[in-house]
Amino acid sequence: MVSKRQLSYICFFILLFVNIKTIAQENSFTGDTIIKKVILYKPVNNSKNYEFTAYNKLIITANPDLIEGRIDSVFVSKRKKKVLSKIDSSDYFFKKIIAKQHLYQTEKISKFQVVNNHRKERILATKMAGFKEPIFEYFALQLQPFSVYDNKYSLVEKEYTSPISDKGTRKYNYTFLETTVLDGRKAYKVLFQPKQKSKTDQLEGVLFIDAKKYSIAKIELKVSGLVQIKFNHYFQYDKELGNWFPTKSNLSIKKGNSKAPIKILGETITFEGNDSKLNPKGKKYASDFVEIKSNTTYFEPRFNETPKIKNPDIAITISENAISKKEPLWYNYFNDSTDVRSSTTYFSLDSLIQKRKYENKIKIGRKVLKGYYPVGFFDVDLRYIFSYNNYEGFRLGLGGVTNEKLSKNYKLEGYYVYGTKDGFFKGYVANSFRVDNRSETWLGFSYKDDVNEIASTSFEVDKRTFKIYDPRPFNISTFYNHVTWRGFVETKIIPKTESIWQISQSDIIPRFDYLYKLNDNLYNDFKTTLLTVSLQWNPFSKYMQTPNKTIEIDKNYPKFTFQFSKTISKLGQNDFDFGKVDFRFDYQKKFNSNHKLMFLMEGGYAFGDIPITHVYNHSPNNLTKDKIIQRITFAGRDSFETMYYNEFFSNKYAFFQLEHQFPKFEISKKIKPVFSLVTKYGIGSLQNLDRHLNLNFKTLEKGYMESGFELNQIYQGLGFVAFYRYGQNQLPDFEDNIAVKLSIKIDLGF
Incomplete structure (x- = not known):
């Protein structure tokens, strides 16, 4: 028989053993x-x-x-007294x-x-x-x-x-x-x-x-x-x-x-x-x-x-x-x-x-940031009041669009401007109806009589951004006039996209000495009827559906843009048969250290009988002057700063840009510049070179390279950039390969 005393000892040692084992197990646990x-x-x-x-x-x-x-x-302190x-x-x-x-x-x-x-x-x-x-x-x-x-x-x-x-x-x-x-x-x-x-x-x-x-x-x-x-x-x-x-x-x-x-x-x-x-x-x-x-x-x-x-x-x-x-x-x-x-x-x-009418002021402020100022039922478009380019001189006018005070389902927009140098009035008018609220689908018709830069790359779906100062047109002198009728549908019916589907008919007249030769005929003006589909796809962005519209609340990358254009021979009038396919890949990555990496790739292929007005010019932004100081103008956006205007044209091309943006560094309370290292590369070719008469230019089979730095927003949005041209298309004189420009980038906080 086991006595009570012996039993108590046995229980004590069992509990002690269990506690020691439990403590040992817990101690064997580490955070990892x-x-x-x-x-x-x-x-x-x-x-x-x-x-x-x-x-x-x-x-x-x-x-x-x-x-x-x-x-x-x-x-x-005043006169040594407080x-x-x-x-x-x-x-x-x-x-x-x-x-x-x-x-x-x-x-x-x-x-x-x-x-x-x-x-x-x-x-x-x-x-x-x-x-x-x-x-x-x-x-x-x-x-x-x-x-x-x-x-x-x-x-x-x-x-x-x-x-x-x-x-x-x-x-x-x-x-x-x-x-x-x-x-x-x-x-x-x-x-x-x-x-x-x-x-x-x-x-x-x-x-x-x-x-x-x-x-x-x-x-x-x-x-x-x-x-x-x-x-x-x-x-x-x-x-x-x-x-x-x-x-x-x-x-x-x-x-x-x-x-x-x-x-x-x-x-x-x-x-x-x-x-x-x-x-x-x-x-x-x-x-x-x-x-x-x-x-x-x-x-x-x-x-x-x-x-x-x-x-x-x-x-x-x-x-x-x-x-x-x-x-x-x-x-x-x-x-x-x-x-x-x-x-x-x-x-x-x-x-x-x-x-204090803060809610109304916020609504006005939102529109101003997008380039509009509301006056009653009409939003005045601030972009049309004043601008300048080498062909038109000062471009003065007025434009805008009706707002929700007139109607949420109908809008009338347009502008009327005058060029002080060329002496011509230009205008645009469009009316559109919203046919579906959730997908923001609008059906519209428009008429435009205006000028456009030759061989410029543009996507119809891109929103025309508001810039307090847009410097690049100061250097452009080769334009063409076009009178265009257009029927279009704007919609977001496809998830995470914005798209424009349109048919346009244009009468085009180059405003410079140029002829296009086709089948032994010389053309100094021509007609086109184009079917165009332009689509912006943001698959990684997040969206919010409000009672009024869909808002992109979290802009994530990459983003993709596609555009296809083709003449329609059986509809309207066409002097030429051609088409274009364009693509853009945009990627940005911001790190917790406030460094930012940006990569942009664009490509395009124009096929058929296509005049110089509709090919690609690679976005040049340099003046044909002998001295560096004479070429100091303003830097553009996603353009070649060392490439001269009308130097290269292509009917198929690819463009790459890599930029590393460093965090703002504070020199003083008001001077906080942003430093970036930038490299750009372009390559292209042009078929049927002999068809383009009276215009001297080169092609870009050997590629084009430039690298440099940007020091933006030094003071009140003003900065400067410097780029150097190198590679197979480098110029013989060292000085001609250097471009120094001023930059204006206003941070509007959005």
């Missing part, structure tokens, strides 16, 4: 081994098909208790305002659907303080990660490598901190930190890992640098799912350590700098106390069903009903009675924004 298991089980733990409802509230606020609220007297200059009461009034309300706030309720990791958000209701119609671009801001299982985390519009990705194991160090309990389940607490320190902002944080399933039970992220970011994502164990599902997330953004001012959220929020030279007394600015908070609560998760996603190519949809939802809906989901400043914020900002 835990994370490797998280990555191994990630395909199982990351649900691929589900849907849920989320309520989000973003506020810009400050803690009034941290603000002294004093009124300061500001003195200046004289009172002004009373600074900004702190006092800021504290008074922030004690009653937030600086700004907005809310939304969304239904999220995920099918095979493809996500769609449908905004059910939204309120944005002060605005009857919300600023739709806000909904596209990537403030926080959607899923903690993604390979990259997006925090405040910046991407970071996920700590539970294959790349993360090479980037971070992992430290096992302790074992804890969450929602009644055992969890491992693991710290991750970057292996290498960097001057740029870096991600670090703590992961709470379910000890049995190796899934995320909680995550705390932090970024310390130019801004201070904290993000916490909370989960709850769902027994039906057999896994953790998010319940809420909190994001906080505060001022960080930067000498220069920092602009975030699309440059709408500015944190003042901490430069001791500019602020020797260490005065506190309002932005020192400002905090941006974004809180999300998750409801109604549904699993084990495959939700059907309508229009999967649209990432976010918001209807007219979502904007007009009434107050009771918000209280069905969320009502924070502790936030007494929230209702005051809506009332105050609604009155302020309405009184």
